[in-house]
Amino acid sequence: MNLQSISKGRLFWPLVALFLMVMVNFWFNPDFFSIKVVNNGLYGSVIDILNRAAPVMLIAMGMTLVIATRGIDISVGATVAISGAIAAALIGGSLEIKDGVQTYVSNTPMSLAILAALGVGLLCGLWNGFLVAGVGMQPIIATLILMVAGRGIAQLITGGQIVTIYYEPFFFFGNGFFLGVPFAIYLVAAVAVVLLLLVHRTALGLFVQAVGLNPTASRFSGISARALIFWVYGFCGVTAAVAGVIIASNVKSADGNNAGLMMELDAILAVALGGTSLDGGRFSLIGTLIGALILQTLSYAIYSLGVPPEINLVVKAIVVFVVCLIQSEALRNMLFQRRTRVEGQA
Amino acid sequence: MLKSRRSLLSAIVMGLVAGAVAMPAFAADKKITLGFAQVGAESEWRAANTVSIKEAAKAAGIDLKFSDAQQKQENQIKAIRGYIAQKVDVISFAPVVTTGWDTVLKEAKAAKIPVVLTDRSVDTKDESLYVAMIASDFTEEGRKAGKWLLENYKTPGDVNIVELQGTVGSAPAIERKKGFEEVIKADPRFKITRSQTGDFTRAKGKEVMEAFLKADANINVLYAHNDDMAIGAIQAIEAAGKKPGKDIIVIGVDAVKGAFEAMMAGKMNVSIECNPQLGPQLMEVVKDIVAGKPVPRRIITKEGVFPMETAAKEFPNRKY
Incomplete structure (x- = not known):
């Protein structure tokens, strides 16, 4: 079975949706594609969208694997808040003014702080994995626990305050440029390439699909479904932690209350828009990335077109609804093949 | 029982x-x-x-x-x-x-x-x-922000203001907007050209301001319904190669510590206290x-x- 040829066909409609979203932006904002160089970095709407979509793209990739195993992880937003809070608390929350000059202090070495943040993300993920694979809880309930408790934990770490970070090197993750491109985009690309290689060049992709399609059958064929699910949740936690570090770095602060709020829904939506079925089994990482870009392009359009804030969510909902309809095979058949019966009802 | x-x-x-x-x-x-x-x-x-x-x-x-x-x-x-x-x-x-x-x-x-x-x-x-x-009195805070702007913005010509609103439907967002609009109405030079919600957070404030800056080259003033959104927006303004506080006047509400740090660095012009x-x-x-x-x-x-x-x-x- 060739996974690539399957995904190619399925990517067509998500790409169409993304193209339409981009065109809407271009229609209202002729400068949409213009890119210039400001402060050693590329500067333009397209760059913004890629940069802003980075956290959701990362989380959505982890989410894709979780969903492919018939699971779901609604705790990723809370994990974002926890990892951001840990990074901020460890790196430095005080501004020191010496002789009228603001100096940057870091409480713990930055590499250690980031490792700690990622480690805690992994722990959060493995906790979910343990509840789902070990205890046998339903994924939505299992991850609901951390979703609710996680924000409390993040608040505890930040002491209920917004912790401002005063350590310049840390800002690179969310604001820095490498060869003119925002660093966060490289992080996404790196995770995506590694994951695609793992999924397509090794048996891992097949295992994940098998577990999602039929856990019992996959167990009989020798796949350790429990261990696989355990680590897939762990990986999802890590992607959330990376996103948390990027977000904290981007705004130079950690906000236990609001960081990553509702992000789990954006990630799930990105997965769905990318053509992965929430029933598990077949999945498309590239589709997920496109899904995340569709969402961010849509938000960008809302900000720059002057949509009144009161109806933001309505506009978003309508567009998402239409995109989902476009992707629905059943609907297309209904429209184009006039009343011929759809076989096998998708 | x-x-x-x-x-x-x-x-x-x-x-x-x-x-x-x-x-x-x-x-x-x-x-x-x-x-x-x-x-x-x-x-x-x-x-x-x-x-x-x-x-x-x-x-x-x-x-x-x-x-x-x-x-x-x-x-x-x-x-x-x-x-x-x-x-x-x-x-x-x-x-x-x-x-x-x-x-x-x-x-x-x-x-x-x-x-x-x-x-x-x-x-x-x-x-x-x-x-x-x-x-x-949130409306009064909005009025104070407007008054400060009318009194301190001396450059002649039209003044294009972008507004970062608070959480949609919350009392501070509604009233700070109302009070501000009430005052700037007095001078036709001042116009709110863009207005969008930033949910009172730094991250959203920054994200929305980034989009504003790309879509609109003529922004003179930023009015944020709280300081956190203003702080996020200041970062976006800097990333766009402009000087917050000079190229774009920045007004916030709350007077939290972070706003004072930004003002001391010359990146924010005024914060209206919400005590x-x-x-x-x-x-x-x-x-x-x-x-x-x-x-x-x-x-x-x-x-x-x-x-x-x-x-x-x-x-x-x-x-x-």
């Missing part, structure tokens, strides 16, 4: 309260007891608000019973019922939402315990359910109520305007 449930509740609340404030449960002489039901600890502003109330109570010699509702109305109602059962002298709370308070307030009234609202108002037809409200330190005013009102003196129904907190020139001098005094 109901009674035993209540006493159980009050026991729980008492336990919470005892944990929240380290204060002996049995005071020696007849101290005034105040039951305060706080919203939660959702922001720097709220944290400062809590500290102010606790410190002011201590200083005034008032026995404070404090509870944290974690942003949930049902928790606040439980706490208030607990205070009624404990027969405190005065109940005070900062309502999470505006509606749904009538029942519990009627219970307090039946128990003859006066209620003082802080910080936010409630929506009720029966005005007798509370005796006073101490709160900021969370209403503890001392609250304690005064509580004493007056217990002493049977008449109190005004609407008490406005004392609030200032801090332009960047005063930031360095004021910074050491900031508690939040």
